[in-house]
Amino acid sequence: MAAHQPAPDQPAPVSERGVIGWLRENLFSSWFNGLITLVTLYFIASLLIPLIDWALIKAVFSGEGPESCTPGGACWVFVQERLGFFIYGTYPDPLLWRPNLVFLLFAIAVVPQFLPISGGLRKWLAIYGVTLFPVAAYFLLAGGSFGLESVPTTRWGGLLLTLVLAYVGIIAALPIGVVLALGRRSEMPIIRGICVIFIEFWRAVPLITILFMASVMLPLFLPPGVTFDKLMRALVGITLFQAAYMAEVVRGGLQAIPKGQYEAAEALGLGYWRRMRLIILPQALKIVIPGIANTVISLFKDTTLVLIIGLFDLLGAVKSTLSDPAWDNVMAEGYLFVAFCFWVFCFGMSRYSHRLEKQLETGHRN
Amino acid sequence: MQDNPSPLDATPADAAVESVAGSEDIIVVRDVNKWFGEFHVLKSLNLNVKKGERIVICGPSGSGKSTFIRCINHLEAHQRGEIFVDGVELNEDVKNIEAIRREVGMVFQHFNLFPHLSVLENCLLAPIWVRKTPRQEAIETAMHYLERVRIPEQADKYPGQLSGGQQQRVAIARALCMQPKIMLFDEPTSALDPEMIKEVLDVMVELAGSGMTMLCVTHEMGFAKTVADRVIFMDGGEIVEEAPPGRFFSQPEQLRTQEFLQQILDH
Numbered sequence: 001m002a003a004h005q006p007a008p009d010q011p012a013p014v015s016e017r018g019v020i021g022w023l024r025e026n027l028f029s030s031w032f033n034g035l036i037t038l039v040t041l042y043f044i045a046s047l048l049i050p051l052i053d054w055a056l057i058k059a060v061f062s063g064e065g066p067e068s069c070t071p072g073g074a075c076w077v078f079v080q081e082r083l084g085f086f087i088y089g090t091y092p093d094p095l096l097w098r099p100n101l102v103f104l105l106f107a108i109a110v111v112p113q114f115l116p117i118s119g120g121l122r123k124w125l126a127i128y129g130v131t132l133f134p135v136a137a138y139f140l141l142a143g144g145s146f147g148l149e150s151v152p153t154t155r156w157g158g159l160l161l162t163l164v165l166a167y168v169g170i171i172a173a174l175p176i177g178v179v180l181a182l183g184r185r186s187e188m189p190i191i192r193g194i195c196v197i198f199i200e201f202w203r204a205v206p207l208i209t210i211l212f213m214a215s216v217m218l219p220l221f222l223p224p225g226v227t228f229d230k231l232m233r234a235l236v237g238i239t240l241f242q243a244a245y246m247a248e249v250v251r252g253g254l255q256a257i258p259k260g261q262y263e264a265a266e267a268l269g270l271g272y273w274r275r276m277r278l279i280i281l282p283q284a285l286k287i288v289i290p291g292i293a294n295t296v297i298s299l300f301k302d303t304t305l306v307l308i309i310g311l312f313d314l315l316g317a318v319k320s321t322l323s324d325p326a327w328d329n330v331m332a333e334g335y336l337f338v339a340f341c342f343w344v345f346c347f348g349m350s351r352y353s354h355r356l357e358k359q360l361e362t363g364h365r366n
Numbered sequence: 367m368q369d370n371p372s373p374l375d376a377t378p379a380d381a382a383v384e385s386v387a388g389s390e391d392i393i394v395v396r397d398v399n400k401w402f403g404e405f406h407v408l409k410s411l412n413l414n415v416k417k418g419e420r421i422v423i424c425g426p427s428g429s430g431k432s433t434f435i436r437c438i439n440h441l442e443a444h445q446r447g448e449i450f451v452d453g454v455e456l457n458e459d460v461k462n463i464e465a466i467r468r469e470v471g472m473v474f475q476h477f478n479l480f481p482h483l484s485v486l487e488n489c490l491l492a493p494i495w496v497r498k499t500p501r502q503e504a505i506e507t508a509m510h511y512l513e514r515v516r517i518p519e520q521a522d523k524y525p526g527q528l529s530g531g532q533q534q535r536v537a538i539a540r541a542l543c544m545q546p547k548i549m550l551f552d553e554p555t556s557a558l559d560p561e562m563i564k565e566v567l568d569v570m571v572e573l574a575g576s577g578m579t580m581l582c583v584t585h586e587m588g589f590a591k592t593v594a595d596r597v598i599f600m601d602g603g604e605i606v607e608e609a610p611p612g613r614f615f616s617q618p619e620q621l622r623t624q625e626f627l628q629q630i631l632d633h
Binding site for chain 2: 263268274
């Protein structure tokens, strides 16, 4: 009997490896592709170089008033001088330590999620972030108890308001969305009906309309004397609107779980809620992480719509200062600053969702 | 054409309950019917299974054999007739259903392990959440059964990292961790590569030797010959023939059984 010798592995050809291999393979695989590469590089360079020149090289970063700026360069002095207003809105100056403390508490929950520390600690910080932190943040920002001076929500503004709207929206919309998604797949017709009507109603109405209804029409239906805080109404509107979207994303995940998983969980004697919590939802939510991230990011950006009902979020705050006659022509700087702030948070969320996906990967394909 | 027609057949329901309580029969199926829409899948099935009995159910695809054993832990609801498992009647009462599922383990054709949990966690889940076993005790039980299916070294891996045969053995261990009185097998080797069938059958043969009550839908006739006390042949939603394996394979009474046996044995 002959013994079979396995063939040894051979190294890959040179063209498959290294920078040159990559360049040849991806950018210059034919003379036509090479031409396209060069033309594209030319356009990128001719756009990028003036932008960098304006925004960084010729720009003025610090100084006093509009006079310190030079024409032809960005005037970041404007952003620097108004930074307080952009971040806190008209929150009373002597009380700024309260939002600052909230930002710190927020950072304690969020920043470690991006650091290479133990998973257990990260989990506890995340739990703190959705339970203790919102409560503490509410008492700190609103005041009126524990000897803190009351600050009406009309004075909350800027980045602070944007984060309040987005954070409450996100952590409230996800659980409501999960419940709605489960309800929509329920075998009980009444529960299913209620969930379908709720989802289809909220998804079919534009967010602007919902905000208008919440701020203008809702007071008409309430008995006289009963008033809801305007911010509260906007929050409820945004949350329910996003919950409907979230529900449909989660439903997609629920439907992607093979029937065998439901059956195996049933056969082991697990009841409905345990089946969902231990078996189905962990898998379904993992599948739809990209969809959830998508919804969360769009919610974050949709918070700018509260401008319409007279709340001054980051965009609103910046926009309101652009009409200041003392500062001439700082529109580009203002909007770039807003764009940059939004980009930082949205990119952060995107990275976090990628990280979660990798972390939850168990080598299984359904 | 059953070889021991149940004495329950003619008695009214009340009497049936009494005799169930007193008998050694751990499963009693009486006149069970089921329809999928208009399609009559199960036609007046009767079956009594004694404690420790090993039954193999075979038949062509679409004969209702899988549907039948899935009725026994109510993964499918029967629409007429009665099923008693360990003295408890299977009806729409969720309490009864969950009580029965605690005592009935099931192994599926496609394993259905939970891919987001490690092998060990798969085995711990039901004992901890359903039986309320303390975690340490549950781990000991789980490792005991993982050793019995000869796979303890894979305890910390995820199902997606195992071969089909290994996954099916984990699935058997997972069901055993609930320490069930009855094990149902729904074509446990049909989705496996040929070289992995034996490792799963070996585990099942060993389990059969331990006195477990087993109902097994399978086409592995070798397995049926070695371990079964009774072989049941189903076709068109009916039990066509029921006999000990010796007689079932050498002298089947029904023509339909002979045809089926020729098809699966002569190739």
